[in-house]
Amino acid sequence: MDESALRDLLVEMGASLFRRGFSVGSAGNISVRLPDGYLMTPTNSSLGRLEAARISRLDAGWNHVGGDRPSKEVFLHRAVLEARPEVGAVVHLHSTAATAISCLAAPGDEAPIPPLTPYFVMRVGRRLPVIPYYRPGDPAMEPAIHAAAKGAKALLLANHGPVATGATLADAVYAAEELEEAAKLALMLRGASPRLLTPAQVDDLLGTFG
Numbered sequence: 188m189d190e191s192a193l194r195d196l197l198v199e200m201g202a203s204l205f206r207r208g209f210s211v212g213s214a215g216n217i218s219v220r221l222p223d224g225y226l227m228t229p230t231n232s233s234l235g236r237l238e239a240a241r242i243s244r245l246d247a248g249w250n251h252v253g254g255d256r257p258s259k260e261v262f263l264h265r266a267v268l269e270a271r272p273e274v275g276a277v278v279h280l281h282s283t284a285a286t287a288i289s290c291l292a293a294p295g296d297e298a299p300i301p302p303l304t305p306y307f308v309m310r311v312g313r314r315l316p317v318i319p320y321y322r323p324g325d326p327a328m329e330p331a332i333h334a335a336a337k338g339a340k341a342l343l344l345a346n347h348g349p350v351a352t353g354a355t356l357a358d359a360v361y362a363a364e365e366l367e368e369a370a371k372l373a374l375m376l377r378g379a380s381p382r383l384l385t386p387a388q389v390d391d392l393l394g395t396f397g
C-alpha cells in the first residue's frame with residue numbers, strides 16, 4: 188500500500204474507532220511504518236476527524252518532516268516500532284474496559300487478562316505486560332516500553348490505556364478492538380470462575396496463528 192493509500196486508511200480507521208466509542212475527544216494516537224519513515228496522528232487531533240494531508244510525517248530518524256506536529260507519544264511509538272521490526276502499525280487508545288484493567292492490574296503483571304477466547308490469544312498472545320505509570324508524553328517511558336514490547340504484541344500503560352500492534356494498520360486496529368472486548372469480558376467475569384482456555388489450547392493457537 189503506498190503512502191497516500193495508508194493516509195486514507197488511517198483517516199478511515201480512526202473515524203471507525205471513534206464512531207464506535209473506542210476513542211473519545213482527542214484521546215489516542217496511531218503510527219504506521221513506511222519504507223523511509225513513519226506516519227503519526229497529530230497531537231491534540233481527534234481520531235474521528237483526521238485529515239489525510241495533515242497527518243504527521245517523520246523520517247527514518249524520527250524527525251518531524253511534514254504535516255501537523257506529531258503526537259506527544261512519539262517515544263512510545265518509537266519504542267514499540269524499534270523493538271518489533273515486524274510490526275507495521277501501533278494503536279494507543281483510552282478504550283474504557285482496557286483502561287479499567289490498566290488501573291486494576293499491578294505494574295509488572297504480564298497477563299492481566301486471562302485466555303478466555305481464541306481470538307484474544309490470536310491477536311494479543313499470551314503476554315500483556317503492564318508498564319508502570321508515566322506521565323503521557325514522558326520520554327522516560329521509552330526504555331521500559333522497548334523492553335516489554337520485545338516480548339509482547341500489546342501492552343497496558345498503568346492508569347492510562349492499551350497499546351496494540353499488528354503487521355498492518357488494519358491488524359493493529361483489530362488487535363486494539365479485540366483487546367478492548369477481552370477486557371470487557373474479563374471485567375464482566377470478575378469474581379466468577381470462568382473456564383479458561385487450557386495451556387495446550389493456547390499453545391495450539393499460538394502454534395497456528397502466533
Ligand SMILES: O=C(O)[C@@H](O)C(=O)COP(=O)(O)O
Pocket residue numbers: 213214215216228229230231232257258259260279323324
Ligand atoms: O493520554 C495522552 O495524553 C496521550 O497518550 C493521548 O492519548 C493523546 O495525546 P496526543 O496524541 O498527543 O494528542
Ligand SMILES: [Zn+2]
Pocket residue numbers: 214215279280281323347348
Ligand atoms: Zn493516551
